[in-house]
Amino acid sequence: MPKDQYPMPEKTDIEAIARRKGSGRTRSWMVAIAVAVIAAGAWFWLAAGNETGAVRYTTLPATMEDIIVTVTATGTIEPVNTVEISSELSGTIRKVHADYNDLVEEGDVLAELDTDKLEANVEQARATLTAREASVIEAEATLREKKDAYDRAASLSAQGISSQETLLAARAAYERAQAALDTAKANIKVAEANLKLVQTDLEKACICSPIDGIVLDRAVEVGQIVAASLSAPVLFTLAEDLTRMDLTVDIDEADIGKVSVGNKATFTVEAYQGQTFSAEISQLRYAPETIEGVVTYKAILDVGNEDMLLRPGMTATADITVAELKDVLTIPNAALRFSPPVEDAAGSSGGGLLGMLLPNPPGRDSGATGAADTDGMRSIWILRDGQPAEVRIRTGATDGSRTQVVEGDLAEGDAVITDMETGT
Template sequence: MATKDEVETVLGRAGRGRRRKRGVYVLAALLIVGAVVWAVVSFTNRSGPEWIAEPVARTDIVATVTATGYVQPTNQVEISSELSGVVDEVLVDDADTVEEGEVLMRLDRRRFAAAVKQGQAQIAAAEAAVDEARAILDEAELALSRTTTLLDRGTASIEQHVSASTQRDRAAASLASAEARLSLAEAELDIAETDLERTCICSPIDGVVLERSVEPGQIVAASLQSPVLFTIAEDLSRMELDIDVDESDIGRVEVGQSATFVVDAFDDREFPARISELGYMPRTIDGIVTYRAVLAIDNEDRLLRPGMTATARIVTSEVGDALAVPNAALRFTPPVDVIPEPTEITGRRVWVVDGETIRPVPLRTGLSDGEVTEVLEGDLSEEDSVVVDMGAR
């Protein structure tokens, strides 16, 4: 049986356990109350969205069309040989300046000179044949005249007269044949002399040799696709830029519009140009329909070279000192849950900052350069700011 001391010890331990449990409950309750208070305070102090705005301003607006292409000479000539032969000498090289009629190269002339001599000999033989045929005709006409006189006197027969007449006709035909052979020989001599002249390949224009593709001793074979021996560009101080304009932009492009372009070799410099020609034939590049446009270029300083890749910027229209809003403002629409008031505005609009809130303003817009857009009508002024984006505080 337990003693009095043992009973008191057991009862003391039970009391201490109950006190520890009450402390845990109190601590948990305090934590819950603190969390609720923090949530209420945070919710009460939370503010609305932060409007990112830009000012309405006056500026010059320039609408442009961008296209790429290549710098080309205004006139470029590829020179081939009409004759087959061996190259005797080449007198020019790449980048040489040449004048119209200047000799570029010569073929070996010996075979062609021999053909000329042969033609001259054939003409001499043909001329001798003509003289002989003419003498025979004169003799035949004289015999026919005598026979006719004797026939009138009755001392010659009709058969003799017919024979004399036939001989005269044959002599006339022989003369005509000899004269035809002479004409043929003269034509063949003309061809031979022309070929002899063509052994000298000359420049058809004033210009610069862009490329020489022939060497002395090379055999040139004339055919339907004769090899190009020289490429000559006319007057590199005047060049053109051949560009492809997208079909979506071609309606805004006109002859006479000004433009600027850049090339990789001088990417820190803009070159002026002007549209001189617009094509109607479509060209499909990578599935995109484009139209050819030609820009005239002044290249007096000779910085630009044929074949350079260029990016052109064509000015299609421009407005000075226009009231404008950023394009981002025209694209911005606030979420439905933060719009201050419902609005039934349709069409283009911007949201103007009005104190702590924003309000919609309908607009009629005009020219755009891709960054800002002209305001033609709308309740806006330079003191206003329009929303372009939204961020949370």
């Protein structure tokens, strides 16, 4: 077919196709330029914010101070000696002589049981003893009689007047009389023991105070029936002396190695806000106590209570002094937690076009305060000529707010950095 017979595209169609291809390339370049402009603007905005921001450091001086190291523990105040009084006998309470908070002395009657039956038992035992004593007198008279008969029979037998059988019978009667006297004497001892037993029961009917002290609790009323058993009920609870108290606290296993007998302490109770009391450790017990996986040890502290302000059962929080350091170089504990911002070594902007256009922005804080190294040294920062400078130090004891500096290039008065702010 001749060329002129093929249909030729119209000029307007070719121009439209060209325009579409050109517009696609133009649109791609426009998107790329827009992304670049946005990324660059973001980076310059961050950079400008950090360059124009003024860094202000908060500092405190290293000072020579006293460090008092304490261990905190909680516990309960209790009397030094508490006595629980029960009844050894069963019976009915006839009288109650003591009540709550009564001061009592050793031997004072607190309560009495009904003693009618006990008194009757005592009278019976005394009558039995009297009868046994009479039996001894009778046995002694019989013994004398039999001895005289035996002596006469022996004399007559020696003279040939009495037979040998008569002599033997007289001697047997004498020996039986002697045995009867021994039995009567033994019966006296039995009767005396029985009398002492019932008299002891009668004395125990008086429920008396074994100590000088104060009545903390009373659990008995007139007419109450008391049943003595292996677990007899407690009728009275006495405290020996409330002017001296014990504070029993639980010390964590992490702190038990720091405390020792003789350590001084102060403590507070909820009843007297703002008031502190003095105490001293008198005993550290070896037996552990484990509650919900936490191991603690009991410490007993002596407490003076001359003003009678403290009461049994009060909850106390004690601060036990375990070390006192005089005039040592110290820094605030906040300095040990401070670390200036550092660049993230791995980068935080990612890869790709945004990563190339937006490198790590200045001021990004990825640093952290490091712990002590194997030599026990750690870093702090001080302000020298307006710039932070790292100083390696070895720390010692702390009281919770300041820490002792044992070793390091630090002097009294150095401005130790504790915090920083970036302004606009």
